[in-house]
Amino acid sequence: MVRSWYRLPLYLAALLFLAAAPALAQTGPTIRLTVDASQAPERIIRTHMVIPVNPGPLTLYYPKWIPGEHEPDGPIANVAGLVFTGNGKRIPWVRDLKDVYTFHLTVPQGVHQLDVRFQYLEPSGMGGHYTAGVSATDKLVIVSWNQNLLYLSNIRAQDQTFDATLVLPEGWKFGTPLPVENQQGDRISFKPVALNRLVDSPVIAGEYYRAINLTPPGEPIHHEIDIVADTPQALDMSPKVQQEMTNLVAESGKMFGARHYRDYHFLLTLSNYVAHFGLEHHECNDSRLPLNSLISPNAAYIVGSILPHEFVHSWNGKFRRPASLSTPYYEVPEETNGLWVYEGLTDYLGHVLAARSGLWTEKQFRQYFASIGASLGPGRPGRTWRPLQDTANAVPGMFGFGGWMNWRRGSDYYQEGDLLWLDVATIIDQQSHGKKSFDDFCKLFYGGPNDGPQLKPYTFQQLYATLNEIVPYNWAAFFREKLDSVSPDAPLGGLTRSGWKIIYNDQPARGGRMFFGGGVSAAYSIGLTVASNGQVFDSIWNGPAFKAGVTPGMKIIGVDGRTYTGQRLQEAIKESTTTPVQLVVENDGYLKTVTVNYDGGPRYPHLGREAGVPDYLDSNILRPRARQE
Numbered sequence: 001m002v003r004s005w006y007r008l009p010l011y012l013a014a015l016l017f018l019a020a021a022p023a024l025a026q027t028g029p030t031i032r033l034t035v036d037a038s039q040a041p042e043r044i045i046r047t048h049m050v051i052p053v054n055p056g057p058l059t060l061y062y063p064k065w066i067p068g069e070h071e072p073d074g075p076i077a078n079v080a081g082l083v084f085t086g087n088g089k090r091i092p093w094v095r096d097l098k099d100v101y102t103f104h105l106t107v108p109q110g111v112h113q114l115d116v117r118f119q120y121l122e123p124s125g126m127g128g129h130y131t132a133g134v135s136a137t138d139k140l141v142i143v144s145w146n147q148n149l150l151y152l153s154n155i156r157a158q159d160q161t162f163d164a165t166l167v168l169p170e171g172w173k174f175g176t177p178l179p180v181e182n183q184q185g186d187r188i189s190f191k192p193v194a195l196n197r198l199v200d201s202p203v204i205a206g207e208y209y210r211a212i213n214l215t216p217p218g219e220p221i222h223h224e225i226d227i228v229a230d231t232p233q234a235l236d237m238s239p240k241v242q243q244e245m246t247n248l249v250a251e252s253g254k255m256f257g258a259r260h261y262r263d264y265h266f267l268l269t270l271s272n273y274v275a276h277f278g279l280e281h282h283e284c285n286d287s288r289l290p291l292n293s294l295i296s297p298n299a300a301y302i303v304g305s306i307l308p309h310e311f312v313h314s315w316n317g318k319f320r321r322p323a324s325l326s327t328p329y330y331e332v333p334e335e336t337n338g339l340w341v342y343e344g345l346t347d348y349l350g351h352v353l354a355a356r357s358g359l360w361t362e363k364q365f366r367q368y369f370a371s372i373g374a375s376l377g378p379g380r381p382g383r384t385w386r387p388l389q390d391t392a393n394a395v396p397g398m399f400g401f402g403g404w405m406n407w408r409r410g411s412d413y414y415q416e417g418d419l420l421w422l423d424v425a426t427i428i429d430q431q432s433h434g435k436k437s438f439d440d441f442c443k444l445f446y447g448g449p450n451d452g453p454q455l456k457p458y459t460f461q462q463l464y465a466t467l468n469e470i471v472p473y474n475w476a477a478f479f480r481e482k483l484d485s486v487s488p489d490a491p492l493g494g495l496t497r498s499g500w501k502i503i504y505n506d507q508p509a510r511g512g513r514m515f516f517g518g519g520v521s522a523a524y525s526i527g528l529t530v531a532s533n534g535q536v537f538d539s540i541w542n543g544p545a546f547k548a549g550v551t552p553g554m555k556i557i558g559v560d561g562r563t564y565t566g567q568r569l570q571e572a573i574k575e576s577t578t579t580p581v582q583l584v585v586e587n588d589g590y591l592k593t594v595t596v597n598y599d600g601g602p603r604y605p606h607l608g609r610e611a612g613v614p615d616y617l618d619s620n621i622l623r624p625r626a627r628q629e
Contacts, residue, residue, distance in 0.1 A: 028152050028160040030192060035148045036167040037205070038186070040141035043122030047148045051114040053086075055107045058114070059153040063146040063199065063330035064101040066131060068280050068317070070325075070336050071396040075120075075132035075147060076101055082118040086111030101331065103150065120147050131286070133275025140206030140228040141168075142269055142286060146199045146330065156328040157196035164198060165189045166205075174205035175226025177265045177283035197453065199330075200281045200318075204228045204267045210235040212242055214266070216250040216626070221450075222263040223249045229270035230291055237294045244300055247357035247626065248308055254625035255353065257443035259450050260319040266307055270294065278306045280313030280346075282453040304359030309350030315446040316346045319456060326457040339392035340483065341463065344417015348425075349442070351418065355622040362618050366607040367509050369422070369495060372415040373502045374605035375406075376490035379523045381541045382409040383490075388416050389483040403552020406523075407541040420482055422494030424467070426616060427478075430497060431471045437620065441470045498621070499613035506574075506602040520566045524603040525573050526581060526596050530556060534564040536585075544598040550585055557591070558584030570602070577601050 029052035036046040064074045084091040084105055091114070096102035107114060122136045135142040143166060151160055168174060168186045178201045179191045193201070206228030214223040225245060229235050237245075245266070253259065265284040270291050278287040287310055293302045322338030351368060354360040360368075376383065382405075391412040398410075425438035445466045448456075464475040482491055495501065504524060518532030527543020530536055534556040539546045550556075559568045560575075560582050572581045581596040609615070 026155045026159065028155045030161045030163055031151075032163045032165075033145075033149055034165045034167065035143060035145070037136075037141050037143055038167050038169050040122075040136045040169060040205075041138045043124065043136050045120040045122065045136075045141075045143070045148055047116070047118050047120065049114075049116040049149065051116065051152070053107045053112060053114045055109045055111060058105050058107050060103045060105075060116075060150040061153050061329070061331050062101045062103070062150055064099075065327065065330050065332065065334055066144075066146055067200065067330075068313070069130050070334060070339065071398075072333070073130065073132055074101060074330070075123075078121050078123065078132070078147070080119050080121055083116075085115045085117075086113065099331070102153070116150060129275060130277055131275075131279060133277075135274055137230055137271050137273045139208060139230045140172075140204070140269060140271060140274075142267075142274070142288070143203040143205070144199075144286070145202065151195055151329070153331075154329075157199070157330065158194045158328075160195040161192050162195055162198050163189075163192045166203060168205050169207075172205045172207055173209035174203050175209070175211060175224075175228070175265055175267055176203040177201050177261075177263065177281070178203070195329075197282075200453070201283065202267065202281065202286050204269055204286070208232045208235060210237075212237060212245075214242070214246045214249050216246050216253075219249065219253065221259055221261070223266075224263075225266040225268055227268045227270065227294075230273070234270045234291050234294060238299065241294070241300050241303060241359070244358040245303070245307070247624075248311065248353055248359065250626035251353050251356045251624065252311060255349070255439055255442050256315050256446045258447045259314075260446075260448075261314060261450070261453050264311075264314065266311070268307070278310040280310045280317055282314055282318040285310030285313070300359045301364060304354035304357070308353040308357070308359065309346055312346045312349045312353065315442075316349065317342050319454065320446055321455060321457055323457040323459055326455060334396070336395045337389065337393050338460070339395060339411075340388060340413040340417050340420065343411070344413045345421050347414045348418045348421035352621060356624045356626075358624075362622050365622060366500065366617065369418065369500075370502055370605045370607040371509060372418055373490050373492055373495060374504075374524060376412070376416055376419065377488070377492075377502075379540065380406050380409065380412070380490075381488065382407045384486050384488050387484045387486055388413060388420070391416075403536070403538050404541070405538055416491065419491050419494060420479075422498070422621075423482070423491060424478075424494075425621060426494045426497035427473065428467075428471045429616060429620070431473055436470050439625070441467060444469060495607070496610060497613070498616040499610045500607045500615075500617060501610050502605050503608040504603045504605055507604060507606070508602075509604050509606060518566060520569050521604075522569070522573055522602075524605060525576070525600060526598045530566070530569065532566060544596050545583075548583075548594040548596045549592070550583065550594060550596070553587075555586045556583050557586050558593075573598075573602050 032050040034048045062076050064072045066074055084093055091105055093103050093105040123134055131144045166188045170186055181189045181191045208229050210227045212225050214225055227235050261283040267284050267286050269288040270293060272291045274288050276288050278285060287306050324335035324338050327334055355362055355365040386409050391409055428436050428438055467475045520530045522528045523540055526545045527540035528545045529538045536552050536554045539551050556564045558564055560572050562568055576598050584593050
C-alpha cells in the first residue's frame with residue numbers, strides 16, 4: 001500500500017502544521033514544579049505547581065503521547081486530588097469532553113499565579129505497562145516527570161521552562177542526567193530546564209544505590225551507570241560486566257563517530273515488583289530488570305539484551321527521528337509508520353554493539369538471529385496477510401499481550417527490522433566490494449558536532465539519499481518491497497550474504513528468543529509454546545497442534561496418559577517419530593483428548609555455515625572496533 005508519507009514529504013506537512021498553529025510560536029513562563037516522592041514506599045507521589053497566568057480562560061494538558069512508548073498511554077487514570085487555587089481561593093475546572101487529558105478553567109480577575117496540586121497514585125500489583133506500570137517499591141522509585149505535571153496548551157514543549165524540585169524519602173540517593181542547582185538533605189533542586197528535556201530526564205532513587213563510572217580512557221564525555229535495587233546484594237555488578245559496559249561506550253563512539261549529549265547515564269532499576277522494560281531518553285535510559293539480574297550467571301547476556309538498544313536510541317530516535325514521530329508537544333498524535341527505522345534499526349545496532357563490546361558472544365548473536373529468522377518464517381504465518389509496514393502503522397492502541405501472536409503479529413518491526421538492516425549492511429558491503437560498511441552510514445547520518453541534546457528530524461527520502469551517498473542503489477524500491485511483502489518466507493538475504501543459513505536439529509538452543517520460565521518451546525515441531533503450568537501461550541496457525549484443536553488459552557493437563565509436566569511433553573515430542581503425541585486439554589472447564597499428528601521429533605533453529613560463502617558476520621560486522629580481542 002502506498003502511504004501518505006510517500007506522496008508528500010513529512011517535513012512539508014510539519015511546516016504546514018506549524019504555520020496553521022501560531023500559538024506554537026509563544027514562549028511560556030517559568031513554571032515552578034515540586035514533586036514530593038517522600039511517600040514513594042506507600043506509592044503516593046505529590047505534585048505542587050505554581051504557574052504564572054493572566055485572568056481569563058486557561059487550558060492545561062496532562063501528557064498523553066509519551067515519547068518512546070508510541071501510543072497515547074499517559075496514565076491519566078492514576079491522577080487524583082486535582083485542585084486549582086488562586087489568591088488562596090479554589091478555582092473550578094472541567095475536563096474536556098473529547099479528550100480526558102485536557103482541563104479547562106477560568107482564571108479570576110486579580111489572579112496572576114495559579115497553584116496546582118494533585119497526587120499520582122502508583123498502580124498496585126503489576127497493573128499498567130511501560131512507565132504507567134509499577135514504578136515504586138518499599139526501597140526505590142522511578143520518577144517519570146510527565147506523570148507529575150500539567151503544562152500549558154498550544155505552546156511547544158521546548159518553549160516551556162520548568163523550575164523543578166524533587167523531595168525523596170530520608171537518606172535515599174538518586175541518579176539522573178538533570179543538572180542539580182542545589183541539594184538540601186532530601187530536597188533536590190534542578191537547574192531550570194525546558195519541558196521536553198525534563199520529560200526526557202527521569203530520576204531513579206532508592207535506599208540501595210550505586211553509581212559506576214563507565215567512561216573509557218581518553219573519552220572526554222562522562223558515562224556512568226546508576227543502579228537502584230530492592231536489596232544491596234543486587235547492586236553487585238561484576239568487574240567483567242563493568243568492563244564490557246565500558247567497551248560498549250567505546251564501541252558506540254567508533255560506530256557513530258559523534259555524541260550528542262552532555263553526559264550519559266544508564267539508569268538501571270533492579271526489582272521483581274516493577275514493570276520490566278527499557279525506555280530511551282537522550283542523555284539516559286530507564287531500564288528495569290528482575291532483582292538478581294546482575295548477579296546471575298547470565299548477567300552479561302541479560303544486560304546486553306537491553307542496555308545497548310536503549311543507548312543506541314540516543315542517536316537513532318532522539319538525535320535523529322522520523323518527522324512523523326517529531327511532535328511539538330504531547331497531545332499531538334504520532335504517526336508511527338517509521339518505527340522500522342526508529343526501533344528496527346536500533347534493535348539491529350544494539351545487538352551488534354552487544355557483540356562488539358563482549359556483552360554477547362558471537363555465538364549468542366548468531367543464535368538470536370537464528371531464532372528470529374525462524375520465528376518470522378514458519379513461526380509467523382501472519383506475515384502472509386499483514387506486512388511489516390502495518391506492524392508499525394497500527395501500533396497506537398495495539399500494544400498488548402495474549403495468544404495468536406504468530407497469526408495476529410505484534411511489534412515485529414523490532415525482529416524483522418533486525419533482519420532488514422542486516423540485509424542493508426550486507427548489500428553495502430557487496431555493492432562496494434568491501435570498501436564501505438554500515439558504520440560509514442552511521443557516521444554520516446548520525447554525525448556532526450556535539451551541541452548537546454537536540455532533535456534533527458528526517459524524512460524517508462533523506463534516509464534513502466544518505467544511503468545512496470554510501471552506496472548507489474535503489475533503496476526506496478528495496479525498502480518498499482520489504483515493508484509491503486506478504487511472503488511466508490522470512491527476509492533472510494542478510495544472513496545468506498553473511499555466509500549463514502537457518503538449520504533445524506534436535507538440540508535446544510541456548511540464548512536467542514527462546515521461551516523461558518520453565519515452559520516448553522515447541523513452535524517448530526508440534527507448533528506450541530506452553531507455560532510451565534501447561535497453559536498454552538501460543539499455537540501456530542495451521543500447525544499440527546492447531547489442527548488437533550489446541551489453541552491459546554487452553555491448558556494441557558495430560559500427556560500420553562500421564563499428568564502434564566514440561567519434561568513429559570518434551571519426551572512425547574521426542575517419541576513422536578514412532579508414537580503420535582496425545583494430549584488432554586482443559587478448555588473453560590471441559591476436558592478433551594486430542595491426537596497431534598506429528599512425527600518429526602524435536603526441532604530447534606540454529607545458524608549453519610553456507611558452503612563457499614565468506615563469514616561476513618564474525619569477520620566484519622561483529623568485529624570490535626575499539627578493543628582488542
